[in-house]
Amino acid sequence: MTFYYETTLEDRQPVAQMSATVGSPLLAVARAAGIELEATCAGKGRCGQCRVRAVGDLAPVTPTEEKVLSKEELADNIRLACQAKVIGDVEVWVPRAVKGQRILSSGLAQEVEIAPAVQKECVTVAKPSLEDDYSDAERLQMALEASNRLSLDLLQALPLTLRQENHLVTVVKGAGELLGIEPGDTTDRVYGIAFDIGTTTVVGSLVDLKTGRELAVHSALNGQVPYGADVISRINYTVEEAQGLATLQRAIIATLNEIIQKLVAETKINAEEIYQVVVVGNTCMQHLLLGIPPRYLAEAPYSPCFRDSVSTYAKDLGLAVFPRALVQTLPNIAGYVGGDTVGVLLATDLQRKEEPTLMVDIGTNGEIALAWKGRILACSTAAGPAFEGAQIRQGMRAAPGAIEGVRLGPEDVELQVIGSEEPVGICGSGLLDAVAELLRRGLLDSTGRLLQPEQVPADVSDRIKNRLIPSEGGVDFVLAWGPGGKPKVTLTQGDIRQFQLAKGAIYSGITVLLKEMGVTVEELGEVLLAGAFGNYLDKKSAVTVGLLPKISPAKITSVGNAARTGAYLALASKKLLGKAQEIARGTVHVELSGRWDFQETFMEAMMFPDYAEVAALF
Numbered sequence: 256m257t258f259y260y261e262t263t264l265e266d267r268q269p270v271a272q273m274s275a276t277v278g279s280p281l282l283a284v285a286r287a288a289g290i291e292l293e294a295t296c297a298g299k300g301r302c303g304q305c306r307v308r309a310v311g312d313l314a315p316v317t318p319t320e321e322k323v324l325s326k327e328e329l330a331d332n333i334r335l336a337c338q339a340k341v342i343g344d345v346e347v348w349v350p351r352a353v354k355g356q357r358i359l360s361s362g363l364a365q366e367v368e369i370a371p372a373v374q375k376e377c378v379t380v381a382k383p384s385l386e387d388d389y390s391d392a393e394r395l396q397m398a399l400e401a402s403n404r405l406s407l408d409l410l411q412a413l414p415l416t417l418r419q420e421n422h423l424v425t426v427v428k429g430a431g432e433l434l435g436i437e438p439g440d441t442t443d444r445v446y447g448i449a450f451d452i453g454t455t456t457v458v459g460s461l462v463d464l465k466t467g468r469e470l471a472v473h474s475a476l477n478g479q480v481p482y483g484a485d486v487i488s489r490i491n492y493t494v495e496e497a498q499g500l501a502t503l504q505r506a507i508i509a510t511l512n513e514i515i516q517k518l519v520a521e522t523k524i525n526a527e528e529i530y531q532v533v534v535v536g537n538t539c540m541q542h543l544l545l546g547i548p549p550r551y552l553a554e555a556p557y558s559p560c561f562r563d564s565v566s567t568y569a570k571d572l573g574l575a576v577f578p579r580a581l582v583q584t585l586p587n588i589a590g591y592v593g594g595d596t597v598g599v600l601l602a603t604d605l606q607r608k609e610e611p612t613l614m615v616d617i618g619t620n621g622e623i624a625l626a627w628k629g630r631i632l633a634c635s636t637a638a639g640p641a642f643e644g645a646q647i648r649q650g651m652r653a654a655p656g657a658i659e660g661v662r663l664g665p666e667d668v669e670l671q672v673i674g675s676e677e678p679v680g681i682c683g684s685g686l687l688d689a690v691a692e693l694l695r696r697g698l699l700d701s702t703g704r705l706l707q708p709e710q711v712p713a714d715v716s717d718r719i720k721n722r723l724i725p726s727e728g729g730v731d732f733v734l735a736w737g738p739g740g741k742p743k744v745t746l747t748q749g750d751i752r753q754f755q756l757a758k759g760a761i762y763s764g765i766t767v768l769l770k771e772m773g774v775t776v777e778e779l780g781e782v783l784l785a786g787a788f789g790n791y792l793d794k795k796s797a798v799t800v801g802l803l804p805k806i807s808p809a810k811i812t813s814v815g816n817a818a819r820t821g822a823y824l825a826l827a828s829k830k831l832l833g834k835a836q837e838i839a840r841g842t843v844h845v846e847l848s849g850r851w852d853f854q855e856t857f858m859e860a861m862m863f864p865d866y867a868e869v870a871a872l873f
Contacts, residue, residue: 256345258290281309281336281347290349298337302646305336312343369467372829373429373531373581375442380422391417403433427530430566434579446529449822450511452536454619455480455643458819459514461522467827473517478506485619486539490553504546512575529576533826535585535818537593557590564836585825586839591635596622597839598821599785603814606631610780617642617788621761625768632771634845636764641757642683642788647750651680658685658734663692667718678735678744684791689746690754691796694866701863703755705730705748758802759861764847765804766856771845776804785817795873801864807872
């Protein structure tokens, strides 16, 4: 079978040719050919992201495809690669890989006293003589004025290392042991990396551990994405596939090494001079990184294998840095409140806020924390991937061509598109804006139903009314028109339902924490939004749709990638790494599953608030 780029039958420049076993899904064949198609539901047919145009001998359309794909798409030979199975020779047209995705890498700026866990010391070791019978190892210990265990690999290298620069050596120390011995004085070169491993994206920053200066930042998509958009999909993959855990661990290690390579190339440093790596990520991501089965995170009572910070060597994970570099994770709070949340709490110093302060990290999993009078409550809600563009019919990540902002003007729709390109889909912030604007103009009722054109308020222009079109699900709203006046990017009734589920989960989690702390919305001093979605969303839109409580947007602050800032702080200061442990142990986890008040609130939170009520806050 042959793969081509683009989706026109006239474009016949082969990308790859593969032989395939009869009955193989197109998705598996594409991956074997090195073509990574989006499949954020782990190939279950739910997300609809793996659309391809396929012509040839394929098994009949499955019921799943009939549910996800429109009649027009099926007539145009569009299939779901995870569902369509090969029978004979097939030609497949795949979309070109989307490049230039916007990944949030910045966060809070915070001063810190630089005192990392890994440090260097230069010493001159006494030369051997006939008058003493001390060994090389003993003379090194005397020069250091301390007794340090020397591992076998250090002993093997010690004789030559001592004599290479006339017994002047630099030792690398960390976690109470010697990590390395280098000839000469290399104390001016000691580096570390802070990684934030998100379910979808990964960001890494290279830090000079002598000065604390951040030298470079790079990011990449998490290599595990093709195996599932959320942690549950990935946990299931480790259970259902014999080599699933190993596959996902290799995928994230490859992503980290890709970022390391970029950091090293930009700064021109030697990767062997990276002696410490600090990682934050949700509990599942940290399990997968370490190759620890995450299965029981998905089964009640959702117990993690570990909660404390874990320390290991880079060589044990296959990271392309100094082999004995310390790799340390931030501690987890619970099965679904992980080291990334601890990183945010560390970066924002949440427990020291004088007024009740709410922190919300909105992503596939929504982590929420509430602090007051030194007490911290935290919970996690399964918001789903809607805010990241998944499970939305024309949803996409924040990449060029994604609609990121929507306004309904007096006469027509005004769009903000990433890269100022022609719109090809909609990302999370655009979805939020679109729903908020439909509510504001009265095209969407409180239950989430899009109205018929004849039902909308009289002040709505005909050009906007004409964007309400009938569909199998009721009514859809056209955001962008294509050639010939055909809908190009459409917000469906089903998209709005997915959005309601996601925003309802976040709001319900917030409500439960407020109740548990005994705090009212009016008493909140500040709401901190962490993560990429929280950084780019419109605050008024978030309040309009009921994603956040009815609070003045002036009290809402975006703190950027605070999780990575937390990783940086723990990298730069072993004292703050210890503080992270204290934060994790001192935070009370509120388990939402099974709580009647969460279920009751969730049903109410799926409804949209009266716009007149929230407008008074603006």
